[in-house]
Amino acid sequence: MDQHRQSETHQRRSIGARKNPNTEAAILDAALKLLLAKGGKGLSMDAVAREAKAGKATIYRWWPTRGALLLGVYARIKGAHVHADTGCIETDIAAFFEHVFEFWQKDAGRVFALIIAEAQSDLDVAEALAAYRSERINDWMTVFERAKERGELRDTVDCKLAADTIIATAWHHLLTNRLDVKGSDLARTLAYGVVKS
Amino acid sequence: MDQHRQSETHQRRSIGARKNPNTEAAILDAALKLLLAKGGKGLSMDAVAREAKAGKATIYRWWPTRGALLLGVYARIKGAHVHADTGCIETDIAAFFEHVFEFWQKDAGRVFALIIAEAQSDLDVAEALAAYRSERINDWMTVFERAKERGELRDTVDCKLAADTIIATAWHHLLTNRLDVKGSDLARTLAYGVVKS
DNA sequence: TACCTAACGAGACGAACCGTTCATATACAA
DNA sequence: TTGTATATGAACGGTTCGTCTCGTTAGGTA
Numbered sequence: 001m002d003q004h005r006q007s008e009t010h011q012r013r014s015i016g017a018r019k020n021p022n023t024e025a026a027i028l029d030a031a032l033k034l035l036l037a038k039g040g041k042g043l044s045m046d047a048v049a050r051e052a053k054a055g056k057a058t059i060y061r062w063w064p065t066r067g068a069l070l071l072g073v074y075a076r077i078k079g080a081h082v083h084a085d086t087g088c089i090e091t092d093i094a095a096f097f098e099h100v101f102e103f104w105q106k107d108a109g110r111v112f113a114l115i116i117a118e119a120q121s122d123l124d125v126a127e128a129l130a131a132y133r134s135e136r137i138n139d140w141m142t143v144f145e146r147a148k149e150r151g152e153l154r155d156t157v158d159c160k161l162a163a164d165t166i167i168a169t170a171w172h173h174l175l176t177n178r179l180d181v182k183g184s185d186l187a188r189t190l191a192y193g194v195v196k197s
Numbered sequence: 198m199d200q201h202r203q204s205e206t207h208q209r210r211s212i213g214a215r216k217n218p219n220t221e222a223a224i225l226d227a228a229l230k231l232l233l234a235k236g237g238k239g240l241s242m243d244a245v246a247r248e249a250k251a252g253k254a255t256i257y258r259w260w261p262t263r264g265a266l267l268l269g270v271y272a273r274i275k276g277a278h279v280h281a282d283t284g285c286i287e288t289d290i291a292a293f294f295e296h297v298f299e300f301w302q303k304d305a306g307r308v309f310a311l312i313i314a315e316a317q318s319d320l321d322v323a324e325a326l327a328a329y330r331s332e333r334i335n336d337w338m339t340v341f342e343r344a345k346e347r348g349e350l351r352d353t354v355d356c357k358l359a360a361d362t363i364i365a366t367a368w369h370h371l372l373t374n375r376l377d378v379k380g381s382d383l384a385r386t387l388a389y390g391v392v393k394s
Numbered sequence: 395t396a397c398c399t400a401a402c403g404a405g406a407c408g409a410a411c412c413g414t415t416c417a418t419a420t421a422c423a424a
Numbered sequence: 425t426t427g428t429a430t431a432t433g434a435a436c437g438g439t440t441c442g443t444c445t446c447g448t449t450a451g452g453t454a
Contacts, residue, residue, distance in 0.1 A: 016450035040318030121237030168369030193390030213421030
């Protein structure tokens with residue numbers, strides 16, 4: 001019968017007046033799969049709907065733009081940021097680069113790079129990215145202020161600018177596809193600068 | 198008559214077996230105009246063709262992808278890079294940031310940001326951007342090596358990494374829409390790092 | 395229980411965009 | 425003058441976009 005046909009092809013259906021977590025998972029999985037298989041331009045709403053066997057209205061309901069979908073994918077695969085506290089700011093920075101570059105070398109890097117790209121032409125993504133970036137800056141500011149309190153840093157250091165430079169370096173290596181550098185080299189440059197004492 | 202109709206609506210036509218410079222100018226102007234008026238997503242090949250009153254085949258012949266068109270627009274409005282040589286690396290860096298941020302605050306910044314974005318999903322643009330970036334890195338490496346020779350820098354400084362950090366900082370401020378910072382503040386952080394002597 | 399509301403898959407719809415094809419117009423060479 | 429090569433613009437089929445409708449499912453509420 002007709003009412004059985006769809007149940008035979010695939011089972012996922014409405015589970016009532018609430019979001020179906022299976023549907024959400026299927027859509028985000030499909031988006032990530034397409035993204036990795038066909039690159040950023042392979043991620044179209046139509047293709048995701050086909051791949052996930054979902055209705056387009058369902059996708060647009062939860063992720064109204066392509067950028068929102070990208071943010072959803074990244075949130076799904078992202079773990080919590082943990083900052084090492086080795087008592088030495090240089091090794092803290094080095095550990096951060098090693099950790100984030102390794103994480104980005106799996107699928108997450110391509111997703112995050114596309115989010116930065118999308119932010120250049122989608123104001124909502126830009127705002128979400130700015131908020132996320134602000135959190136990361138604050139994380140690093142506390143690390144720097146801790147280091148300053150224990151007398152490791154020069155008193156004139158602007159902690160916010162220092163934090164910003166670290167994030168800038170990380171993003172830059174992601175965007176230019178150079179995630180294979182040694183974190184310790186980057187850390188040395190950022191910790192000591194260039195000018196002789 | 199039919200063969201006169203098109204000549205009446207607009208005059209630009211083939212000038213034989215060579216590129217029509219008027220057409221090139223009209224297309225690049227149209228692309229820039231759309232880009233500034235409607236943002237990155239307003240720049241479609243169709244819209245450019247309409248705005249420039251040109252055939253799409255003409256556009257695709259000279260700029261086979263959207264990214265190539267972006268590169269063409271940027272090349273058209275970009276001036277030559279000149280590096281100050283004040284004898285002090287910190288003020289050289291500060292002058293660079295002031296100069297490039299001012300340049301980017303006019304239309305060029307939006308164009309270059311979109312090129313970086315496009316490079317995340319277009320391999321050709323990524324290669325062109327890498328080549329361009331490589332030139333800028335080399336510029337800065339010579340500046341740093343000059344400073345090292347006159348004894349201004351620590352001997353252990355990696356000039357390439359230092360150059361990379363400057364470009365990273367500039368890009369980051371562009372991508373996060375913060376071109377209104379003081380170049381001297383950025384220069385101080387990059388020149389002296391954070392760690393006490 | 396009976397009704398209301400909301401999520402879901404499917405796909406139709408017009409608009410816009412993509413990349414290509416084709417016919418024509420022009421310059422240059424033989 | 426005639427032939428060839430290239431630039432140019434209009435048109436075409438296919439894809440994507442974002443919205444909408446439809447029938448179905450199931451939780452929440454009275």
